[in-house]
Amino acid sequence: MNKYIERVLADTKAKNANEPEFLQTVEEVLSSLEPVINAHPEYEKAALLERMVEPERTVEFRVTWMDDNGEWHVNRGYRVQYNAALGPYKGGIRFDPSVNLSIVKFLGFEQVFKDAMTGLPIGGAKGGSDFDPRGRSDAEVMRFCQAFMTELYRHIGQDIDCPAGDLGVGGREIGYMYGQYRRIVGAAEFGAVSGKAVCTGGSILRPEATGFGAVYYLVEALKHDGEDIKGKRIAMSGYGNVGWGIMKKCHQLGAKVLYFAGPDGYIHDPDGVDTEEKLNFILEMRAKDPMHCKPYAEKFGCEFVPNEKCWGVKDVDIYMPAATQNDVNLESAKKIAESGVKYYIEVANMPTTNEALEFLKSQKHMVVAPSKAVNAGGVSVSELEMAQNAERLYWSAEEVDAKLQTIMKNIYNNSVEVAERYGLGYDLVAGANIVGFQKVADAMMAQGIF
Ligand code: 2IT
Numbered sequence: 001m002n003k004y005i006e007r008v009l010a011d012t013k014a015k016n017a018n019e020p021e022f023l024q025t026v027e028e029v030l031s032s033l034e035p036v037i038n039a040h041p042e043y044e045k046a047a048l049l050e051r052m053v054e055p056e057r058t059v060e061f062r063v064t065w066m067d068d069n070g071e072w073h074v075n076r077g078y079r080v081q082y083n084a085a086l087g088p089y090k091g092g093i094r095f096d097p098s099v100n101l102s103i104v105k106f107l108g109f110e111q112v113f114k115d116a117m118t119g120l121p122i123g124g125a126k127g128g129s130d131f132d133p134r135g136r137s138d139a140e141v142m143r144f145c146q147a148f149m150t151e152l153y154r155h156i157g158q159d160i161d162c163p164a165g166d167l168g169v170g171g172r173e174i175g176y177m178y179g180q181y182r183r184i185v186g187a188a189e190f191g192a193v194s195g196k197a198v199c200t201g202g203s204i205l206r207p208e209a210t211g212f213g214a215v216y217y218l219v220e221a222l223k224h225d226g227e228d229i230k231g232k233r234i235a236m237s238g239y240g241n242v243g244w245g246i247m248k249k250c251h252q253l254g255a256k257v258l259y260f261a262g263p264d265g266y267i268h269d270p271d272g273v274d275t276e277e278k279l280n281f282i283l284e285m286r287a288k289d290p291m292h293c294k295p296y297a298e299k300f301g302c303e304f305v306p307n308e309k310c311w312g313v314k315d316v317d318i319y320m321p322a323a324t325q326n327d328v329n330l331e332s333a334k335k336i337a338e339s340g341v342k343y344y345i346e347v348a349n350m351p352t353t354n355e356a357l358e359f360l361k362s363q364k365h366m367v368v369a370p371s372k373a374v375n376a377g378g379v380s381v382s383e384l385e386m387a388q389n390a391e392r393l394y395w396s397a398e399e400v401d402a403k404l405q406t407i408m409k410n411i412y413n414n415s416v417e418v419a420e421r422y423g424l425g426y427d428l429v430a431g432a433n434i435v436g437f438q439k440v441a442d443a444m445m446a447q448g449i450f
Helices: 003-015 020-030 034-039 048-053 101-117 138-155 171-185 206-224 241-253 276-288 294-300 330-338 354-361 376-390 397-421 428-446
Strands: 057-066 072-083 089-095 124-129 161-165 233-237 256-262 265-268 303-306 318-321 343-345 367-369
Touching: 003 020, 003 034, 003 048, 020 048, 020 101, 020 354, 020 428, 034 428, 048 428, 057 101, 057 138, 072 089, 072 101, 072 138, 072 161, 089 101, 089 171, 089 376, 101 124, 101 376, 101 397, 101 428, 124 138, 124 161, 138 171, 161 171, 161 376, 206 241, 206 318, 206 343, 206 367, 206 376, 206 397, 233 241, 241 256, 241 276, 265 294, 276 294, 294 303, 330 354, 354 367, 367 428, 376 397, 397 428
Parallel strands: 089 124, 089 161, 233 256, 233 318, 318 343, 343 367
Antiparallel strands: 057 072, 072 124, 256 265, 265 303
16 A cells, blocks of 8 residues: 555544544545555645544534433533535434444544535535434423533524534434524524524425435446446345435336335335335334334235344345445345345445445445445535525426536546546546545645645
8 A cells, every 4th residue: 555545544544543433434435545546646745634533623512401300410422524625514413322433533534535525515424412302302302402502502603614414413403403503693694504494494305315325326336337227136234314305206217226225124015115105104213213124014014024134135136225324234245245236225324334335335236325425415415405595595396406417427427437547447436536536635625735
């Protein structure tokens, strides 16, 4: 490997030894940058990689809130403002007991390159809390969101940092956080938070955007091989906001999601999630209890396989891990490769361990697409929401959807073109990393060293 990359990686590991998820993504990204670093010796002189791996700012804060029984709880809140060379910091907020500094830094680092790839003027950030919203009443969630924003508000703003949702943070939580922001600053500054409901400054299609964008990317990857999405069969994990968006778009385009996995096991519906009734049932099921997908099998009379993932099923054309990080390890990757299925399209942030990703990429019969390209539709429509807020107008669904399709097409095409230009062949993973890196690098070099 290039000596400069090797040195920065070793230093990053030594400095952040207790942050495994963060180190995982730094290793994945940096190790794919060799050709571009070789071509630009000036980057080493400007300490570019050292600066890129270090967040511009990390905020960690106490969040104190009262439950419905009058008991006080203390959680930890985070916002990692990673890189604003391309525009205001932008990225989601995750509420989940697993959230810690390593998770937020990994998500923030990924976000920098993802946001760059969209071609829109946004930097990268991520935030969250170890608060567990599951089983909490609406009033408890509201009090938590208000307490969280009471500290976060001083670090964000429409030209500074615009948070949005992620796992555990949907339209409801965003609404409560935006309301508290507005109350404190005393101004209808819509562009300070995205993913808002349409009635309060949000963009049409934001809830669907990540899933729709993933399918638009998939359409391009299929087209490259002379294939059509119509009639394709899909196995996925996750049926949250993103998974649901994929199912909805697949239904519209005549593809079928035959398998989907949740925390309790997986569903096999041989007809696919092919009706509005099924799509609506998934929404209701998730709202009632996000930990169990078994009720779908009971309702629609299909198979439920407890405590298993659907990686390795053979009667599909495409796998789409859309749950959470490190969902697919080497053992699952081997089953996936053995199944003979060609397309492995990552959707969740970093759903594949590095060794599993390397293994899948080495399989000659497979096409592997990286999440930071595939799931960029969500943040793209978030930025379109900021644009609508800035001009104080709402756009139609057709306008937003057309822009989203163009963005996803460009992300795919740019990745292919750059990988080819650097002699890497059809490498969608390295192509995406290099496209994102190059945009951030150009902006950082143009702005001087700091
Ligand atoms: O991972 C992601 O891109 C998000 N959670 C969405 C970020 C955003 O600002 O909409």
